[in-house]
Amino acid sequence: MVEAVLFASATPLSSRQIAERLPEGCDVQEALAGLRELYASRGVQLVRVGDGWAFRTATDLGFLMSHQVVETKKLSRAAIETLAIIAYHQPVTRAEIEEIRGVSVSSGTVDLLMELGWVRLGKRRMSPGRPVTLVVTEAFLDHFGLSSPKDLPGISELKAAGMLDNRPGLDGLGSGRTEEEDGEDGDGAPDSLV
Incomplete structure (x- = not known):
């Protein structure tokens, strides 16, 4: 059954x-x-x-399905960066995304990620202004074949695969959340940014 x-x-x-x-x-x-x-x-x-x-x-048989994948629209670099920040730092506010990226985040970028069903609104932070947070969805996990956000590759894995250069400062990123926040929302996201 x-x-x-x-x-x-x-x-x-x-x-x-x-x-x-x-x-x-x-x-x-x-x-x-x-x-x-x-x-x-x-x-x-x-x-x-x-x-x-x-x-x-x-x-190991995923290659058999490759002809069935239809890519209707490519994400912009800004959308990919924003999605990566949300995935690795969730729950994260728009201001925190802007601080990490160094540029403002277009509302259209976040809207696109929400339309795709990969990002959703999370809990509000208990800080001045009570900003809303963003987190990835199960649709995001399903699309990328992940069981949980903890399965996202770390910086060392991405560098080994040649997907990141050895820019200084990458290793220091990713500790924006506290253990208290992890326990509060229970999303189990890893604490590293790519």
Whole structure:
């Protein structure tokens, strides 16, 4: 039943959402563990996406799906930078994004990321003006094949892959949040900026 519910769903489902569709007394966690093991060596695998579960093509077979990917619009450099800052520093305010980037953030950039469903409004900060924060969504995690923001690559991994140059100062970025904030919103985002 869990397998059927997950295959029929267009979006990842949480354990609670799955349990609501099953008869009383079903052990959803046990069923998910069994399905994950059953599909581990197949072309389709059960993966965790944020708080939800979904079937996805095995990573080693992703190249088979490349012809089905349609790229309708490329993100601007400003949008990519803003998205990276939000992902690595979440929850982050617009002012903090501007401080990191060194330029003001266009409302159109944030609007575009929200329209894509990759960014959403988070909690308000308990600071003067009570600014709203921005965080990434499960759609962002799903698009990039991540279970949680903790799975984002770190600076050393990106440098090793040749995606970052060795500019001075990169290693010092990313400690903008306190442990208290991490515990408050529970998003589990890593504390490094790329």
